Amino acid sequence: GAVVSQHPSRVICKSGTSVKIECRSLDFQATTMFWYRQFPKQSLMLMATSNEGSKATYEQGVEKDKFLINHASLTLSTLTVTSAHPEDSSFYICSARLAGGLGETQYFGPGTRLLVL
Amino acid sequence: RKEVEQDPGPFNVPEGATVAFNCTYSNSASQSFFWYRQDCRKEPKLLMSVYSSGNEDGRFTAQLNRASQYISLLIRDSKLSDSATYLCVVPVSGGYNKLIFGAGTRLAVHP
Numbered sequence: 001g002a003v004v005s006q007h008p009s010r011v012i013c014k015s016g017t018s019v020k021i022e023c024r025s026l027d028f029q030a031t032t033m034f035w036y037r038q039f040p041k042q043s044l045m046l047m048a049t050s051n052e053g054s055k056a057t058y059e060q061g062v063e064k065d066k067f068l069i070n071h072a073s074l075t076l077s078t079l080t081v082t083s084a085h086p087e088d089s090s091f092y093i094c095s096a097r098l099a100g101g102l103g104e105t106q107y108f109g110p111g112t113r114l115l116v117l
Numbered sequence: 118r119k120e121v122e123q124d125p126g127p128f129n130v131p132e133g134a135t136v137a138f139n140c141t142y143s144n145s146a147s148q149s150f151f152w153y154r155q156d157c158r159k160e161p162k163l164l165m166s167v168y169s170s171g172n173e174d175g176r177f178t179a180q181l182n183r184a185s186q187y188i189s190l191l192i193r194d195s196k197l198s199d200s201a202t203y204l205c206v207v208p209v210s211g212g213y214n215k216l217i218f219g220a221g222t223r224l225a226v227h228p
Contacts, residue, residue: 034215034216036218042220043204043218043219043220043221044161044204044218045218046215046216046217049215091158093160093161095216105163105166106216108160108161108162109160110159110160111158111159111160113158
């Protein structure tokens with residue numbers, strides 16, 4: 001099956017710093033990638049939809065200036081959490097939709113666990 | 118009403134038991150549905166897709182009731198390895214096919 005990787009797998013940072021998370025589709029091209037956030041004992045919440053070569057579409061309540069998304073190629077999308085604060089500590093998961101694929105199947109990355117001190 | 122609702126559980130069952138989870142959705146226009154499995158501190162993995170009235174894959178059976186807007190997942194002959202959180206997922210049609218995740222149902226299978 002299609003493989004999606006994320007880097008880093010976990011990061012601990014001080015409050016106020018920025019953290020960049022990479023999402024790569026390893027063996028397929030993805031015109032659309034999705035970024036989710038999951039707090040403990042809660043479900044995945046979609047943050048934004050990232051399309052190659054265009055601006056990301058953010059869900060209601062997600063600050064676009066705080067969560068910067070860049071989808072520069074068909075295999076790479078990045079999420080930068082700017083000026084991270086403890087409340088941004090969460091599990092961030094990306095998914096990729098196969099370019100030209102049928103249906104809504106998304107392939108998920110292994111996630112990035114962010115802890116902001 | 119939440120877009121996707123699930124009983125959070127946990128469901129504690131012995132090995133070999135049959136267990137069923139239900140999920141209700143609010144968008145009557147939804148055409149396809151998914152069950153994902155998520156292990157602790159891991160990403161979700163697709164378990165089953167449901168496009169018509171139901172789907173069966175080995176010990177797992179998913180059924181769809183469009184009139185009542187619910188989807189069920191039945192697991193027969195539970196194994197210890199089935200212990201996980203099961204997520205009901207409904208795509209939002211149009212645009213880029215966003216997925217709406219339910220909060221998940223926890224299953225714990227014990228010896």
